[in-house]
Amino acid sequence: MAVTAGRLAGRRGGAAAAAFGQWLASAALPAGQLFRLLPGVAESFRRGFVRSSGSQIPSPLMPPLAGRPSVVVSACNEAGSLPAVLRELKRLPFHEIIVVVNGSQDGSFAAARSFDGVIVVHIAERLGHDVARGIGAKLSTGDFVLFIDGDMPVSAHLLSAFLVAADRGVDVALNDIMPLLPAFDRQDEVTRCKTFLNRMMGRDDLEANSMTAVPHALSRRAIEMIGYDNLAVPPKAQTLAIRAGLRIQAVQTVDVLSVNRRRTLNRGRDNPVARLIIGDHIEALMEAMKSAGTRLQWGQVSRDEFAIRRNGI
Amino acid sequence: MRHVQRLRPRRSRVRRPSAPQVPETAPIGLTYRFFEPLIPKQNHPEPLVSVIIPAMNEAGKIAAVIAEARAVHPATEVIVVANGCRDHTEMAAERMGAKVLAFADPLGNDVGRSVGAQAAKGQILLFTDSDMVIPSSELKPFVHAVQSGVDVALNDYTGPTDRSLVHRVILAKYTLNSMLGRPDLRGASMTAVPHAISRRALQTIGAEILSVPPKAQAAAVCRELRVEAVHRVEVGRLNPGRAAGGDPLEKLVLGDHLEALAALVAERGVRGGFHDGERRRSMVR
Numbered sequence: 178m179a180v181t182a183g184r185l186a187g188r189r190g191g192a193a194a195a196a197f198g199q200w201l202a203s204a205a206l207p208a209g210q211l212f213r214l215l216p217g218v219a220e221s222f223r224r225g226f227v228r229s230s231g232s233q234i235p236s237p238l239m240p241p242l243a244g245r246p247s248v249v250v251s252a253c254n255e256a257g258s259l260p261a262v263l264r265e266l267k268r269l270p271f272h273e274i275i276v277v278v279n280g281s282q283d284g285s286f287a288a289a290r291s292f293d294g295v296i297v298v299h300i301a302e303r304l305g306h307d308v309a310r311g312i313g314a315k316l317s318t319g320d321f322v323l324f325i326d327g328d329m330p331v332s333a334h335l336l337s338a339f340l341v342a343a344d345r346g347v348d349v350a351l352n353d354i355m356p357l358l359p360a361f362d363r364q365d366e367v368t369r370c371k372t373f374l375n376r377m378m379g380r381d382d383l384e385a386n387s388m389t390a391v392p393h394a395l396s397r398r399a400i401e402m403i404g405y406d407n408l409a410v411p412p413k414a415q416t417l418a419i420r421a422g423l424r425i426q427a428v429q430t431v432d433v434l435s436v437n438r439r440r441t442l443n444r445g446r447d448n449p450v451a452r453l454i455i456g457d458h459i460e461a462l463m464e465a466m467k468s469a470g471t472r473l474q475w476g477q478v479s480r481d482e483f484a485i486r487r488n489g490i
Numbered sequence: 491m492r493h494v495q496r497l498r499p500r501r502s503r504v505r506r507p508s509a510p511q512v513p514e515t516a517p518i519g520l521t522y523r524f525f526e527p528l529i530p531k532q533n534h535p536e537p538l539v540s541v542i543i544p545a546m547n548e549a550g551k552i553a554a555v556i557a558e559a560r561a562v563h564p565a566t567e568v569i570v571v572a573n574g575c576r577d578h579t580e581m582a583a584e585r586m587g588a589k590v591l592a593f594a595d596p597l598g599n600d601v602g603r604s605v606g607a608q609a610a611k612g613q614i615l616l617f618t619d620s621d622m623v624i625p626s627s628e629l630k631p632f633v634h635a636v637q638s639g640v641d642v643a644l645n646d647y648t649g650p651t652d653r654s655l656v657h658r659v660i661l662a663k664y665t666l667n668s669m670l671g672r673p674d675l676r677g678a679s680m681t682a683v684p685h686a687i688s689r690r691a692l693q694t695i696g697a698e699i700l701s702v703p704p705k706a707q708a709a710a711v712c713r714e715l716r717v718e719a720v721h722r723v724e725v726g727r728l729n730p731g732r733a734a735g736g737d738p739l740e741k742l743v744l745g746d747h748l749e750a751l752a753a754l755v756a757e758r759g760v761r762g763g764f765h766d767g768e769r770r771r772s773m774v775r
Binding site: 409 | 651652653654655656658660661662664665668669673741742744745748749751752754755760761762763764765766767768769770771773774775
């Protein structure tokens with residue numbers, strides 16, 4: 178379908194991106210699946226376009242964006258993977274690329290500087306990924322910001338879905354990790370905490386998807402409502418985003434789990450990263466309780482009804 | 491009427507082997523239970539084990555439940571907290587020699603347990619429910635665990651977890667245990683019966699708190715009591731949310747878990763005692 182549309186558009190001539198945008202508006206792709214399908218559809222369209230027009234269209238093909246996208250990369254001793262990460266980012270129409278190099282003793286800084294047009298922030302001490310993202314967000318000037326880590330290259334195709342989602346009004350565009358997860362009894366504690374927070378906040382539809390995972394994209398409005406300092410504790414940021422009624426959606430699946438599994442600190446039971454994130458979720462729930470009360474939305478049952486129901490267990 | 495999963499096939503649910511012979515001159519009035527000569531029908535005056543059973547309109551099952559409860563140990567007292575009963579639950583329980591605490595209004599199972607615990611004299615408090623007959627062989631492991639030093643002996647059962655999205659209550663139980671730093675407990679919870687606690691545990695956390703079981707669990711873990719999931723009894727009772735959407739009981743249990751987390755934070759700080767890693771929060775404002 179998309180190949181044919183691309184071929185027709187290619188025959189007509191004109192700019193591929195604009196033609197793709199037009200076709201996307203007319204093609205009735207299911208709204209809930211749009212961002213998930215986008216990379217595949219765009220590639221098909223591009224191939225059709227190239228075949229009939231004979232011109233070179235760089236991939237990934239993206240519909241024209243209304244806003245300016247920024248990206249923040251946090252890097253801590255990631256000289257090895259950083260060039261690959263930045264190469265992928267360079268394929269996308271970013272308004273600015275900000276790399277926050279922190280606590281790095283290796284060549285991370287030089288690796289980031291070797292790319293043209295990349296803004297590099299260097300901080301001698303380790304900040305933690307989340308704080309680094311907060312600093313990057315504060316420095317950024319785009320209409321929406323993609324957040325990614327320097328240790329795992331993600332294909333530009335997949336990232337394009339986050340940009341399009343954010344451009345089309347998704348305030349918090351999350352990585353949909355659900356297809357990567359096993360059944361509940363084999364899930365790790367962190368995954369359960371993420372699901373618990375979402376469900377306690379009344380967002381069962383988000384399942385285990387969370388701002389704790391990258392990549393994710395935030396609109397400027399979301400960043401300002403959440404507050405830069407709160408970005409440092411992603412589950413807390415998520416709580417605030419839900420409470421503020423922002424549009425939060427899991428848009429595309431990027432396999433970050435297999436990379437995480439290779440990290441020595443983030444492996445096995447009782448690892449330090451897991452304990453950090455569990456603490457984050459406790460903090461997030463406390464934040465929610467500040468405004469909604471201890472029982473959040475789970476308290477509106479009269480004491481008498483409690484008693485009767487309790488017996489009914 | 492909710493579904494109660496059978497613990498064993500019906501045939502094996504014979505309470506205990508019947509005595510081989512009937513004494514010809516059994517005293518009148520005892521003959522109706524001649525086949526259970528070893529199980530006393532009265533509460534032990536100085537019990538080691540107190541079994542606490544909240545009951546609301548369970549006249550039909552209460553006798554069998556008490557009989558099983560009484561068989562967990564020779565020195566046992568059975569306390570039935572009859573609340574909001576409109577049938578003959580009290581009478582049936584008294585006939586079985588249980589101590590009956592009667593309340594006109596429904597209290598709820600958790601409040602019932604709390605009230606029963608205050609009246610208990612034993613060194614071991616075993617909690618079970620009146621709406622299902624759990625064989626004494628399935629109750630004994632909890633008593634034995636407390637006898638061997640466990641303070642809070644939990645049922646190692648949560649419900650079906652072999653799917654990606656489980657019931658909210660199951661999720662809450664697992665998550666609370668993780669946040670308490672006890673992922674090894676998995677979904678075991680004081681919300682579920684049977685469970686047993688030591689007198690030391692009761693004195694440490696107080697009987698009052700038993701009316702909000704997840705809070706009691708958080709208190710027990712925070713006060714460094716020995717909390718363990720000791721034995722699995724497949725009580726098919728986990729899902730208050732069977733009726734889809736807005737089940738008040740589900741709300742109740744979830745709210746209880748959130749209260750437990752707030753209590754945890756009061757005890758261990760806003761991160762529940764978990765570290766903040768290498769985060770330099772002051773760097774971003």
